[in-house]
Amino acid sequence: MDNKHRPTRRELIGVAATVAMSLAVSRRAIAQAGARVIVIGGGFGGASCARALKQLNPLLQVTLVEQNPTFTACPFSNDVIAGDRSIKQQQFGYEKVASGGVTVVAQAATKVDTSARTVTVADGSVLAYDRLVLAPGIDLRFNALPGYDEAASEKMPHAWKAGEQTLLLRRQLEAMEDGGVVAIAVPANPYRCPPGPYERASLIAHYLKTKKPRSKLIILDAKDAFSKQHLFESAWKELYPGLIERVSLSQGGKVASVDSSTNTLVTDFGKHTVQVANVIPPQRAGRIAEIAGATDKSGWCSIDPVTFESKQVSNVHIIGDACIAGGMPKSAFSANAQAKACAAAVVTLLAGGTPTPPKLINTCYSLVAPDYGISVAGVYQPKNGLLADTEGAGGVSPLDAPHEFREREAAYARSWFDTITAEVFG
Amino acid sequence: MKALRFAFLIAPTIACLGTAAAASLPPPGAASCSGCHGVHEPASSAIPRIYGRDANEIVSVMTAFRDGSRPSTVMSRIAKGFSDDELRPIAAWLASQK
Numbered sequence: 001m002d003n004k005h006r007p008t009r010r011e012l013i014g015v016a017a018t019v020a021m022s023l024a025v026s027r028r029a030i031a032q033a034g035a036r037v038i039v040i041g042g043g044f045g046g047a048s049c050a051r052a053l054k055q056l057n058p059l060l061q062v063t064l065v066e067q068n069p070t071f072t073a074c075p076f077s078n079d080v081i082a083g084d085r086s087i088k089q090q091q092f093g094y095e096k097v098a099s100g101g102v103t104v105v106a107q108a109a110t111k112v113d114t115s116a117r118t119v120t121v122a123d124g125s126v127l128a129y130d131r132l133v134l135a136p137g138i139d140l141r142f143n144a145l146p147g148y149d150e151a152a153s154e155k156m157p158h159a160w161k162a163g164e165q166t167l168l169l170r171r172q173l174e175a176m177e178d179g180g181v182v183a184i185a186v187p188a189n190p191y192r193c194p195p196g197p198y199e200r201a202s203l204i205a206h207y208l209k210t211k212k213p214r215s216k217l218i219i220l221d222a223k224d225a226f227s228k229q230h231l232f233e234s235a236w237k238e239l240y241p242g243l244i245e246r247v248s249l250s251q252g253g254k255v256a257s258v259d260s261s262t263n264t265l266v267t268d269f270g271k272h273t274v275q276v277a278n279v280i281p282p283q284r285a286g287r288i289a290e291i292a293g294a295t296d297k298s299g300w301c302s303i304d305p306v307t308f309e310s311k312q313v314s315n316v317h318i319i320g321d322a323c324i325a326g327g328m329p330k331s332a333f334s335a336n337a338q339a340k341a342c343a344a345a346v347v348t349l350l351a352g353g354t355p356t357p358p359k360l361i362n363t364c365y366s367l368v369a370p371d372y373g374i375s376v377a378g379v380y381q382p383k384n385g386l387l388a389d390t391e392g393a394g395g396v397s398p399l400d401a402p403h404e405f406r407e408r409e410a411a412y413a414r415s416w417f418d419t420i421t422a423e424v425f426g
Numbered sequence: 427m428k429a430l431r432f433a434f435l436i437a438p439t440i441a442c443l444g445t446a447a448a449a450s451l452p453p454p455g456a457a458s459c460s461g462c463h464g465v466h467e468p469a470s471s472a473i474p475r476i477y478g479r480d481a482n483e484i485v486s487v488m489t490a491f492r493d494g495s496r497p498s499t500v501m502s503r504i505a506k507g508f509s510d511d512e513l514r515p516i517a518a519w520l521a522s523q524k
């Protein structure tokens with residue numbers, strides 16, 4: 001024999017072990033690459049996240065669980081209420097999401113077992129996940145406002161989830177006689193779309209001014225200050241003088257109870273019996289978040305601002321309206337931006353890496369009239385365990401802008417809707 | 427022991443392979459842009475195209491929004507949230523997306 005080294009038995013075992021281990025490692029790596037991610041909720045957050053996950057790593061098995069076959073978008077639903085837009089323009093299907101490789105399960109998720117890592121859907125099927133993303137949006141807290149339950153909402157619509165409720169409010173406005181009073185009850189923070197009630201008041205005022213000019217609109221508000229307040233108020237003075245009256249919290253605007261049999265809203269200071277009552281009740285994260293154990297005492301989900309992972313349960317991430325995102329408002333833009341950051345974090349975590357702290361943007365447009373838009377913007381980043389405003393950035397449209405500026409913001413608002421819905425569903 | 431060390435060497439390589447299949451992750455801030463600027467924005471849109479544009483051009487436009495030398499409705503408010511060091515990788519990433 002030459003003195004070439006012959007492997008000893010011990011060394012052979014060593015090599016075998018190495019191969020076995022590397023096989024095990026590679027199997028794990030493959031499992032990670034083909035890891036199962038379930039997203040519950042196919043709205044602005046969930047559908048965006050499912051698509052982004054698949055785009056970032058096509059090997060992932062991504063399942064989107066969504067209870068409705070068609071999504072009806074809230075942004076621009078105030079236009080539908082004011083009669084300027086059809087509900088069809090708000091509706092989107094999931095065909096494109098599915099053709100991009102996401103498995104779409106058209107059922108409600110009914111149970112989440114975070115220790116077995118499974119999701120049960122309405123027909124009893126059980127789906128397993130490595131990571132779960134919850135994007136169920138909001139639930140209305142029926143009975144948080146005495147007198148206001150689901151049955152009452154059939155008479156005093158909230159229209160805070162778009163669809164039949166949106167159309168009901170529109171029909172009530174159409175049926176109202178000129179000279180009637182419309183009331184909007186606004187809850188305290190936090191709730192979906194902070195400027196939404198004031199955009200609604202503006203567009204209803206636009207409808208009344210054009211079609212029923214002797215009518216009035218009253219906003220009964222559980223807050224003193226609100227989003228884009230100065231811009232809204234100065235526009236109301238200019239466009240709808242005398243038509244809109246707002247009663248703030250300190251003026252006694254907080255609605256304490258309602259009586260749907262008489263269309264009455266009761267505050268500490270009096271009763272308002274009106275022709276049309278739009279009651280926006282307090283809200284909380286979609287129920288499935290609570291079932292998963294991801295909500296805290298507030299009814300919302302606290303998250304890690306880098307990964308959007310739940311602070312209550314592991315391997316579960318929450319995006320969109322259901323989460324507490326620090327300074328970020330509950331908006332479709334926020335939900336979409338969070339979805340993409342969360343997808344990047346999930347892909348990185350599944351590959352064994354460390355997610356990079358994200359930077360996020362939010363822009364919310366409101367229409368005060370069809371050709372009059374205003375906006376608020378913000379830039380956010382993780383700070384002290386929350387998503388905090390980036391100092392010096394963001395803010396609202398200038399107060400003294402010329403009309404051409406307002407027109408441009410209205411045009412941008414429409415383009416924004418087309419672009420974002422194309423990214424989410426198209 | 428040797429085997430273990432070997433396995434540890436392999437592990438990160440494979441973990442990288444796992445991500446190799448993934449598209450490059452956008453730098454912080456870049457993913458939010460598509461909320462307004464469509465990836466397939468038609469030239470006729472009210473909102474300008476930014477994907478596939480020259481990186482230097484994107485940086486200089488953003489800088490001009492930030493210091494107010496270029497008029498805007500909303501972009502000046504957003505650009506103020508990004509430093510030059512943050513803008514450069516965002517612009518490079520946007521430029522690489524065709």
Ligand SMILES: Cc1cc2nc3c(=O)[nH]c(=O)nc-3n(C[C@H](O)[C@H](O)[C@H](O)COP(=O)(O)OP(=O)(O)OC[C@H]3O[C@@H](n4cnc5c(N)ncnc54)[C@H](O)[C@@H]3O)c2cc1C
Pocket residue numbers: 040041042043044045046065066067068071073074075076077078107108109110135136137138159160161192193196200286287288319320321322330331332333334335363364365366
């Ligand atoms: C009047 C109004 C105007 C608005 N205007 C704007 C605007 O101009 N700009 C803006 O950015 N935002 C706007 N918003 C806010 C925006 O609608 C929300 O912030 C956004 O929809 C939140 O996205 P999300 O994914 O968290 O929830 P959603 O979009 O509500 O999606 C949640 C989805 O989860 C599904 N789901 C829930 N539970 C389950 C379950 N158990 N199983 C299966 N599926 C489930 C629901 O069916 C739904 O499709 C407006 C809101 C309102 C009410």
